[in-house]
Amino acid sequence: MSAPGAAPAGRSAILPTVAAEIRRHGAIPLDRVLEHALYDPATGFYETGGRAGGRAGDFLTSPEVGGLFGAVVAEALDRWWRSMGAPDPFVVVEAGAGPGTLCRTVLAAAPDCAAALRYVLVERSAAQRRLHAGKLRLEDPALAFAPVDPDTESPVPGSPAGPICVSLAEMPRVAGPVVVLANELLDNLPFGLAQRGDGRWYEVRVDLATAADGVDRLVEALVPLAPERAAVLDRLAPDSAAGARVPLQDAAQAWLRDALGVAGPGGRVVVLDYAATSAELAGRPQEQWLRTYRAHARGGGPLDDLGLQDVTCEVAVDQLALVRQPSTLTTQADWLRAHGIDELVTAARATWAERAHLGDLAAVAARSRVTEAEALVDPDGLGAFLVVEWT
Numbered sequence: 001m002s003a004p005g006a007a008p009a010g011r012s013a014i015l016p017t018v019a020a021e022i023r024r025h026g027a028i029p030l031d032r033v034l035e036h037a038l039y040d041p042a043t044g045f046y047e048t049g050g051r052a053g054g055r056a057g058d059f060l061t062s063p064e065v066g067g068l069f070g071a072v073v074a075e076a077l078d079r080w081w082r083s084m085g086a087p088d089p090f091v092v093v094e095a096g097a098g099p100g101t102l103c104r105t106v107l108a109a110a111p112d113c114a115a116a117l118r119y120v121l122v123e124r125s126a127a128q129r130r131l132h133a134g135k136l137r138l139e140d141p142a143l144a145f146a147p148v149d150p151d152t153e154s155p156v157p158g159s160p161a162g163p164i165c166v167s168l169a170e171m172p173r174v175a176g177p178v179v180v181l182a183n184e185l186l187d188n189l190p191f192g193l194a195q196r197g198d199g200r201w202y203e204v205r206v207d208l209a210t211a212a213d214g215v216d217r218l219v220e221a222l223v224p225l226a227p228e229r230a231a232v233l234d235r236l237a238p239d240s241a242a243g244a245r246v247p248l249q250d251a252a253q254a255w256l257r258d259a260l261g262v263a264g265p266g267g268r269v270v271v272l273d274y275a276a277t278s279a280e281l282a283g284r285p286q287e288q289w290l291r292t293y294r295a296h297a298r299g300g301g302p303l304d305d306l307g308l309q310d311v312t313c314e315v316a317v318d319q320l321a322l323v324r325q326p327s328t329l330t331t332q333a334d335w336l337r338a339h340g341i342d343e344l345v346t347a348a349r350a351t352w353a354e355r356a357h358l359g360d361l362a363a364v365a366a367r368s369r370v371t372e373a374e375a376l377v378d379p380d381g382l383g384a385f386l387v388v389e390w391t
């Protein structure tokens with residue numbers, strides 16, 4: 001095992017599952033460490049209370065800013081539904097649904113497609129799935145996918161009217177076309193790391209080392225990257241300087257393949273996330289695009305405090321394009337404008353002007369929409385996220 005680069009040590013107790021895997025296999029890819037740190041059923045960050053949200057959460061996402069984001073998504077769902085010929089049922093799968101806030105706010109906006117809507121929340125973490133029932137009326141999945149009459153292609157008589165919401169741990173296998181949405185999911189899927197070295201690419205693995213104080217610590221260990229993977233990085237990030245790093249997005253690519261299969265012909269996959277190209281990421285220090293969070297503050301290094309902090313990575317969007325070239329790619333600010341955020345804000349301003357003197361709930365909600373919009377389209381924040389669509 002060679003280690004030409006820096007090898008920062010992981011502070012804090014090592015998760016036993018991580019230590020056991022390294023003792024068994026030798027140095028393991030970072031993806032494996034993150035799998036344990038984020039999703040281990042007993043000790044993973046997302047299984048032990050970590051989540052998106054305001055005071056109860058660790059970081060703020062667009063749905064958690066307020067109801068406006070969900071209202072724009074509702075508008076987009078209506079447009080897609082109409083462009084698909086207003087199917088009933090209209091199946092929307094939200095992958096990485098977190099505590100269920102996007103679903104709740106979409107329904108609160110009362111979209112025209114509501115009666116046809118089958119909204120499937122897919123959330124890996126059991127702890128977060130438990131939160132869905134507190135926010136939404138959930139139904140048995142068998143009801144969500146009520147049988148369709150093969151002659152008329154409409155639901156068999158007696159099929160319940162929507163919106164129907166179900167909460168699942170995994171992507172459903174349903175007949176398409178389906179809209180698959182993922183807000184800030186891909187940045188949270190485990191990823192590997194590659195580092196440019198002396199004229200070649202290395203993979204950054206994670207090993208155990210015993211320090212002078214006799215305590216085992218996690219350390220980075222570089223191994224030559226498999227030639228076919230190195231060839232891809234040579235193509236995507238050809239001018240990378242020695243020491244440059246890029247994420248390896250195997251899990252995000254696998255998720256996209258799966259999502260495209262679920263969407264089916266005529267369906268759509270929509271990913272909203274912080275993202276950049278591999279070359280852009282290689283040109284920036286790792287600390288900028290591989291970040292950790294807990295309780296609304298930045299955490300330590302990615303090997304520190306495993307299970308106690310979120311570990312997230314800007315998505316290398318060109319690596320997703322290797323699975324399938326996206327149909328459109330736009331900033332979140334432009335996407336929200338294209339789907340009516342300005343009109344919703346204009347309406348909110350009018351409500352505020354009418355009702356400010358009353359100071360009632362409607363007035364306060366209207367005023368909040370104006371500030372929510374500023375956050376959602378902020379070019380230095382959420383507005384700079386990318387929205388990538390495959391249709």
Ligand SMILES: C[S@@+](CC[C@H](N)C(=O)[O-])C[C@H]1O[C@@H](n2cnc3c(N)ncnc32)[C@H](O)[C@@H]1O
Nearest residue numbers: 046052061096097098122123124125183184188
């Ligand atoms: C950053 S949070 C985003 C939550 C929500 N979409 C939002 O925008 O507030 C990512 C969520 O994805 C979930 N997750 C991770 N991998 C997943 C997978 N393969 N399938 C479904 N959910 C997953 C995590 O448990 C976590 O709740």
